[in-house]
Amino acid sequence: MPRSVPVVRTVLLALALTACSGGSHGSPGGSGVGDPYFPKAGNGGYDVGHYDLRLAYDPTGGGRLSGTATLTARATRDLSAFDLDLDGLDVQDVTVEGRRARFQRAGQELTVRPHDRLDDGETFRVTVRYSGTPETITDPDGSQEGWLHTADGALALGEPTGSMAWFPCNDHPSDKASYDIAVTVPKDLQAVANGELTGRTTTGGRTTFTWHTPEPMASYLATVAVGHFDISRFTIGKDRLPAYVAVGPSQAKASRKVLARLPEIIEWEEYNFGPYPFSSTGVIVADAKDVGYALETQNRPVFPAAPDTLTLVHELAHQWYGDSVTPKSWRDMWLNEGFATYAEWLWDEDHGGATAQQTFDALYDHGQGDYPDLWAFPPARPSNAAHISDDPVYQRGAMVLHKIRRTVGDDAFSTIIQGWAATHRHANADTADFTAYVEKSAPDKDFAPIWKQWLYGKGKPAHR
Known part of the structure; x- marks a missing residue:
């Protein structure tokens, strides 16, 4: 009996230490x-x-x-x-x-x-x-x-x-x-x-x-936008996707022509990227020119003034790439911006503009004229927080996608980008997930040079 007292004290002391430690x-x-x-x-x-x-x-x-x-x-x-x-x-x-x-x-x-x-x-x-x-x-x-x-x-x-x-x-x-x-x-x-x-x-x-x-x-x-807006509601396509468009009165006239193409753009992007991932779409055009940038806010991107067609294409493409498939961390921004930029290239290619190959070649040969920091860092490794939205993330990110397209061919590339959007619909993914998905989708192709030189490599790749 006397030996049991130290045992009790030991147990009580252990419980107290556990409580103190949380x-x-x-x-x-x-x-x-x-x-x-x-x-x-x-x-x-x-x-x-x-x-x-x-x-x-x-x-x-x-x-x-x-x-x-x-x-x-x-x-x-x-x-x-x-x-x-x-x-x-x-x-x-x-x-x-x-x-x-x-x-x-x-x-x-x-x-x-x-x-x-x-x-x-x-x-x-x-x-x-x-x-x-x-x-x-x-x-x-x-x-x-x-x-x-x-x-x-x-x-x-x-x-x-x-x-x-x-x-x-x-x-x-x-x-x-x-x-x-x-x-x-x-x-x-x-x-x-x-x-x-x-x-x-x-x-x-x-x-x-x-x-x-x-x-x-x-x-x-x-997002929330408060102010005076001209508002229109309509549906798009055979599935009657609801669209809600809010435009600041000062931007109504300048926006009218480009916003009339919203149904066309949505249907074109569905053809290229797969079913629209949300239950509604639309646009907010604010009277906020000092903001200086558009943003792919979910369901309806925000524009600080009347957008041009390519900017509208870009921000709507984010509904698939960025909004539905969202990066796991801010290091993976190229999965947003590279895809949305490549959507611009594809739109041009399909609408009488430069082909994606011509855009790629012009960037490789003369891109630093328009984008001085084009080769400053690889798209998958921005140098710091101040550069996650710099040109390499957008332009070199799109170039990575074009290199994949050239490697696998148009049909397989279409399958890859639609499958990527479908596989990670409403989820998060990172660059490693993407490279693994591409390699699994085309196991007979060697993507190592693309990852090494274009996705992670420093400086301008030696060969286009």
């Missing part, structure tokens, strides 16, 4: 997912399945945004705490599964400590109430994103890390989710977002627009 109570999820270019982006320990965003915005009086964000997520390990990305804005309160949770802020990290531990595999809901004047974020390459103020409203753009400026999220492309976005604005304005319009109600001088995106979407592809 072993029986979970551990923090951790900030960042280890992206090679944006290490703070995203968060560990959970996977978001759905975002429900309830926003209210008034462009007057300083442009204040108030919001309630409810995230439905699944813990991927036992969690004592987890992080959300939120840059700026003031947090009023946070609940997890309906119970108040402690939270703290540090830079873009909103750390939430739930009342009870979350078990590995457990589905939970976290609700964040927040408000303030949303910020504009400057990228490493100098471009601006986040919440951008326009003449009569605002435009929310997220690539690569701007979405955390207007809602708390797991802000990394590797975590995709469905969305409901409700935006309340003064009744003389409109609010356009991703997906399908499911509701519009006006009360007390304010109108709420509710949008639903059923398919998985990366946070950087979420």
Whole structure:
């Protein structure tokens, strides 16, 4: 009997040490997912399945945004705490599964400590109430994103890390989710977002627009456009794909001719890339020339002014390559931009312009005239975060695809790019996944020189 006392003490001491270490109570999820270019982006320990965003915005009086964000997520390990990305804005309160949770802020990290531990595999809901004047974020390459103020409203753009400026999220492309976005604005304005319009109600001088995106979407592809818009709704093709087009009045005349080609472009891209991957399509043409770039926001790309035909082709091609098949990390941007750029080459080839081979040859021979940094780095290895959207990612990325086409022939190439889009539909993939897919699709061909010289090789390849 006396010998049992030390045994009890040992057991109690072990349990105390386990509790102190967090072993029986979970551990923090951790900030960042280890992206090679944006290490703070995203968060560990959970996977978001759905975002429900309830926003209210008034462009007057300083442009204040108030919001309630409810995230439905699944813990991927036992969690004592987890992080959300939120840059700026003031947090009023946070609940997890309906119970108040402690939270703290540090830079873009909103750390939430739930009342009870979350078990590995457990589905939970976290609700964040927040408000303030949303910020504009400057990228490493100098471009601006986040919440951008326009003449009569605002435009929310997220690539690569701007979405955390207007809602708390797991802000990394590797975590995709469905969305409901409700935006309340003064009744003389409109609010356009991703997906399908499911509701519009006006009360007390304010109108709420509710949008639903059923398919998985990366946070950087979420958008909201607030302002005055000329809006048209129609269907495309035999499957009657719904299209929703919103154009700022100042851009209506300049956009009319090119936007009339939207059905033609969608049908051409379906022929080349396979069935359209989402339940609706469309375009947002804002009056925001200072933005300086278009973005492939899911379902309806955003243009800061009237686009030309090739830009429209490019951003719509992203619905397959980038939006449906989304990169696992920002290192894999060429899988977005190389494909969308090659879509431009194919469009030209099919519509009386230069063939893809002629475009390739001109780039190889004289490309540095238009793109001085064309050979600065390989498309699959941008030198740092400031260069993930530089010309090698776009132009050399397209050249890689053309080299594959020349190696396998037109029919096999068509099968490869359609099969790639179908195999990874609504999922994530990286460069290694792509090269493995190509090699499996044409096992009798040697792709090693393409990968070595064109995809990963430094400088201009010695032979075209």
